Amino acid sequence: MKKFTTFLCTSLMIQGMMAQSFIQSYKDRADMVTQTNITTNLQEFSNLGIKKTGTVANTNTLNWIKNKYISYGYTSSQIVESPFTYGSTSSKNLIITKTGTLYPNKYVIICGHFDTINGPGVNDNGSGTSIILEAARILQNVPTEYSIKFIHFSGEEQGLIGSSHYVNNVVYQGGVRKLDIKLVFNLDQVGGVKGNNNTTVYCDEDQGGVSSNNAASAAVTQQLRNCTALYSPLQTEVDPAADTDYIPFEQKGEIITGFFERIRSSYPHSSKDTFANVDPVYVYKIGKATVGALQHFASASVTLSANKTTSQNGLEAVKFYPNPASSVLNIELPEKTANFSFELTNLTGRSLIKVNNETKINVSTLENGVYIGILKIDGQSVVRNILIER
Numbered sequence: 003m004k005k006f007t008t009f010l011c012t013s014l015m016i017q018g019m020m021a022q023s024f025i026q027s028y029k030d031r032a033d034m035v036t037q038t039n040i041t042t043n044l045q046e047f048s049n050l051g052i053k054k055t056g057t058v059a060n061t062n063t064l065n066w067i068k069n070k071y072i073s074y075g076y077t078s079s080q081i082v083e084s085p086f087t088y089g090s091t092s093s094k095n096l097i098i099t100k101t102g103t104l105y106p107n108k109y110v111i112i113c114g115h116f117d118t119i120n121g122p123g124v125n126d127n128g129s130g131t132s133i134i135l136e137a138a139r140i141l142q143n144v145p146t147e148y149s150i151k152f153i154h155f156s157g158e159e160q161g162l163i164g165s166s167h168y169v170n171n172v173v174y175q176g177g178v179r180k181l182d183i184k185l186v187f188n189l190d191q192v193g194g195v196k197g198n199n200n201t202t203v204y205c206d207e208d209q210g211g212v213s214s215n216n217a218a219s220a221a222v223t224q225q226l227r228n229c230t231a232l233y234s235p236l237q238t239e240v241d242p243a244a245d246t247d248y249i250p251f252e253q254k255g256e257i258i259t260g261f262f263e264r265i266r267s268s269y270p271h272s273s274k275d276t277f278a279n280v281d282p283v284y285v286y287k288i289g290k291a292t293v294g295a296l297q298h299f300a301s302a303s304v305t306l307s308a309n310k311t312t313s314q315n316g317l318e319a320v321k322f323y324p325n326p327a328s329s330v331l332n333i334e335l336p337e338k339t340a341n342f343s344f345e346l347t348n349l350t351g352r353s354l355i356k357v358n359n360e361t362k363i364n365v366s367t368l369e370n371g372v373y374i375g376i377l378k379i380d381g382q383s384v385v386r387n388i389l390i391e392r
Contacts, residue, residue: 023384024232027304028297032233034140035289041282043070043132044124044193048277053118055157055164056091063116064096067131067154071098074139086157086167093117093156095164098138102149102300104323108182110300111151112137112292113165113247114189115158124277125193125263126270127158133189133289137296147301148184155247158190159271165247169254179254185222185299188248188260192288193280195267200284203230203291204241206260211243211252218257218372219243221387226259226295233294234287239264261288322375326389329366333377342379346388365390 050066051059064083071081076098084095096116102108114130122128131154138152157163173181194200205226208219227238241262243249248258263284269275296302304319321334333344344363346355354373355363368390375388 032290032294037286040286047128048122048124055093055117074142088163096154098152100150103145104147109149111186113153115155117156119159121273121275125280126191129193129285130189145303166250169250185257186248186251190246194284198265202237202264204262206243209242223259229295230291234291326391328392331363333361345376347374
């Protein structure tokens with residue numbers, strides 16, 4: 003659970019230029035989140051007891067999560083138990099990897115902790131755990147351009163021990179970066195309070211710490227807000243990133259975002275953090291937003307079934323590659339596209355490149371960083387983050 007510090011951010015300019023196109027197949031998959039599955043996961047999580055790091059209940063919960071992935075069709079080669087020590091106790095993180103089709107070595111991380119203190123922790127963080135499980139179930143057979151790591155951390159309540167160990171011993175080894183991360187998407191305490199008007203969710207944005215990744219976090223957090231509006235009934239507000247499992251990543255310069263409940267519950271870290279005191283419907287709605295956003299972040303396939311794809315003048319089939327690009331950015335268009343324009347801007351909206359009917363864009367003069375690509379065809383637009391890396 004993160005500490006409570008918050009203020010609202012309106013960033014209307016960024017919101018306007020970062021809007022995503024609606025993709026019907028993303029919505030169809032978001033609608034595969036079921037209230038029954040969310041409720042069952044929350045109840046089963048509750049029944050596992052107080053999951054303090056290093057206890058038998060903590061180990062039992064890790065095994066419960068692991069068995070869920072096996073039941074969804076994930077194989078042993080995709081599942082890694084990563085041990086760490088905390089004082090005289092030991093625990094494990096659980097990492098499940100789904101390999102991407104175009105960028106197998108670049109990862110979208112979706113994560114949350116499963117350890118609790120003083121209670122069963124159904125909100126903090128059975129709620130995030132349940133949603134990550136449901137997202138993994140739905141996307142198991144869906145091709146994504148980027149690899150996804152579903153990570154369940156332990157040791158969060160003792161000071162981000164599990165996530166710090168992962169960042170400092172897996173992402174980095176001997177001070178050398180070994181894992182290329184596109185972004186980190188964390189879910190912590192998204193259970194709400196039963197009886198509240200839980201219609202809004204916080205989207206966490208990096209507004210401190212290492213300043214070099216703040217602008218990129220603002221961009222992906224805006225995308226998270228857009229996806230929430232597209233694929234769930236929830237409203238959004240912005241919350242500054244605080245003490246939860248994305249922070250060790252942020253301290254290394256990684257791009258972070260996440261969900262956190264808007265009306266803060268007082269039950270976490272107490273015996274009252276039970277199923278009876280959370281709002282399963284709120285968790286379900288955040289689950290829909292999560293599946294929609296995760297597909298966007300990992301560039302999921304728009305194929306609905308064999309030989310059937312979504313249709314919006316074919317705009318969902320547009321691809322920008324390689325992304326990250328170093329010298330040339332290619333644009334792959336739907337068939338029979340005659341006239342189109344492409345513009346590349348920085349995060350403040352300043353136009354840097356503007357061309358018509360060109361599918362190979364020279365980006366060799368741009369500095370490393372995140373840019374906004376805007377493709378217009380027949381009055382409709384596709385907006386994507388473009389990364390320049392050399």
